[in-house]
Amino acid sequence: MDNYTPKRVTLFAGHYGSGKTNIAVNFALWLKSKVLNVKIADLDIVNPYFRTKDSARVLDNAGITLISSKYANTNVDLPALPEQTYGLVQRRDSYAVLDVGGDDRGAYALGRYAPYILEENDYEMVFVANFYRPLTANAEEALEVMREIEGACGIKFTAIVNNSNLGNITTADDVRATLSEAEKLSDLSGLPVIFTSVDEKINVNENNVLKLTLQEKYFDIKEN
Amino acid sequence: MKDKVLMKGNEAIAEAAIKAGCRHYFGYPITPQTEIAAYMAKRMPKIGGTFLQAESEIAAINMVYGVAACGLRVMTSSSSPGVSLKQEGISYIAGADLPALIVNVQRGGPGLGGIQPSQSDYFQATKGGGHCDYHLIVLAPASVQEMADLTIKGFDLADKYRVPTMLLSDGTLGQMMEPVELPDVTPVKVEKPWAVTGTKNEREHNIVNSLYLKPEILEKTNIERYERYALIEKEEVMYEEFMMDDAEYCVVAYGIASRVSKNAVLKARAEGVKVGLIRPITLWPFPADALKKASDKVKAFVTVELSMGQMIEDVRLAIECKKPVVLCNRTGGMIPTPEEVLESIINLAKEVK
Incomplete structure (x- = not known):
């Protein structure tokens, strides 16, 4: 990650369940170690469970501003986005991380901000790939999802992140086994793989790795 | 790469149903189970199956009734308020002795309630949420792997006993992601001589029905069904x-x-x-x-x-x-x-x- 120069706006999109939220939060924390002002916005209006807001305390402690629907994690299943999100793409006074909803359906909401992002032209549109997800199990299927998302939001991808994992049983070998598939997706799309993201508990000796600190969940059983 | 994949509980149910030979799915969207319908919408057309978003939960359960009567594996899914709407159809399916899988990814209530997880449809599922004397076989998974395994088991049990089966899950299990291994299943082939598949002028009509005009016959049917329930209670406890x-x-x-x-x-x-x-x-x-x-x-x-x-x-x-x-x-x-x-x-x- 040391050689990576961040753009003003970084967007994470991809197949739902590919790990966009975890990466967006961890990327924002990494970004905060490089630059002064970082804001993160949750643009997911499709899935009401497991949101950026789950990490509100971590982000707050790090001094990162979280922009999230006031209805996230509540009983209101309302597809609304807060007005502050416009500030991120119009005022341009801080670095911005945008956590986009999954698939093309989740990416439609990004469309309303796309003209400002394209006009400023200082963004990285990142496709998050997990080749252990059944509907994006190889480069060809992942490419199909990429094109669907681009069609929905009006912004073309500029980079790929390989976040292949099997949840809490992932081993370093499982990650390494997907590197060639990520390269294949890179060849097919003509886009660089800017980093591989890996749970910090897993030791992968590869270049360009973003270590992820993941939240523990109350239902993760810790057998002795 | 391992044989495992990383799936949401809802996706695991959908893929497992397909593995179990289910080619007909009827549903109506409701949080937190919509991924089941979304997954079926994507997969069914690719494998020659039928995905249909019905105009309501009531329509969906009656489509299930129809396909089950034809002797085919069929599934519907919903969450608590939607499952309440299905109750009349479920009673009809039970009364007609048809196998089917009904999935409930429970959310909080009563009434419209909320979209967060709950287990408050236990009475409805286990005591007969629709009218009159009947039971569903009710399976309760506790992991994404079990969402898949018990979906397959649910189809087998339903066919074996001609009893509708419910997979009783909740919003957390539906939404959470875990590694899962989807076994290659050879669906248990159960003869269904009662199914309405066309007589080809070679046999008497099969009639699938829950209406009995003579109370003596209805009583006898109910008692016979409860003998089957007694067998299930003896053989299938997990x-x-x-x-x-x-x-x-x-x-x-x-x-x-x-x-x-x-x-x-x-x-x-x-x-x-x-x-x-x-x-x-x-x-x-x-x-x-x-x-x-x-x-x-x-x-x-x-x-x-x-x-x-x-x-x-x-x-x-x-x-x-x-x-x-x-x-x-x-x-x-x-x-x-x-x-x-x-x-x-x-x-x-x-x-x-």
Whole structure:
């Protein structure tokens, strides 16, 4: 990650369940170690469970501003986005991380901000790939999802992140086994793989790795 | 790469149904189970199956009734308020002795309630949510792997006994992601001589119906069906015991509550309280014998539920009220923390020595 120069706006999109939220939060924390002002916005209006807001305390402690629907994690299943999100793409006074909803359906909401992002032209549109997800199990299927998302939001991808994992049983070998598939997706799309993201508990000796600190969940059983 | 994939519980249900030979799915979107319909919409056209978003839950369950009558594996899914709408159709399917799989990814209620997880449809699922005398086989998964495995099992049981089966899950299990291995299944081939498949002028018409004009015949049909239920109660009970060998206290919990409870049991053991857990996997038939056996050796029970206390009644019945049973619960979309369950166990151990 040391050689990576961040753009003003970084967007994470991809197949739902590919790990966009975890990466967006961890990327924002990494970004905060490089630059002064970082804001993160949750643009997911499709899935009401497991949101950026789950990490509100971590982000707050790090001094990162979280922009999230006031209805996230509540009983209101309302597809609304807060007005502050416009500030991120119009005022341009801080670095911005945008956590986009999954698939093309989740990416439609990004469309309303796309003209400002394209006009400023200082963004990285990142496709998050997990080749252990059944509907994006190889480069060809992942490419199909990429094109669907681009069609929905009006912004073309500029980079790929390989976040292949099997949840809490992932081993370093499982990650390494997907590197060639990520390269294949890179060849097919003509886009660089800017980093591989890996749970910090897993030791992968590869270049360009973003270590992820993941939240523990109350239902993760810790057998002795 | 491993044979495992990373899936949401809802996706695991959908893919497992396809593996089990289900080629007909009828549904209507509702959080937190919409991924099942979305997955089916994507996959069914690719494998020559039928995905249909019905105009309502009521329409969807009656489409299930129709396909089940044709002898084909069929599924519908919804969440609590939507499953209430399906109840009339479910009673008809039970009354016509048809196999089908109905999935309920429960959310908080009553009424419109909320979209967060709950287990408060236990009564509805196990006691007959629709009208009159009938049972569903009710399966309660506790992991994404079990969402897949019990979906396949549900189709097999439904076919074997000609009884509609319900997979009773909750919003957390539906939404959470875990590694899962989807087995290659050869669907159990069950002869269905009763199915309406066209006579080809070679046999008498089959009639699928739940209407009986003569009460004597209806009574006889009901009694025969209950003989089948008795067989299911004898043959198909499933449960898991966790640290029960030397247990002095017993936690009873199913589904997501059992996972929180397992963490609490481990914490209580670390504090020197000998506690174990019984996890019903079939909610109907209920593992009454296992609980009765446990009641001979443990001092008291605590049931952990995401409801105001429903399964607790079956626990008391199973142990014939021989030992105290207390409730540890959250409701309305809230989930008890392992610490809350631990506190319940510790308090129980202090009160019942």
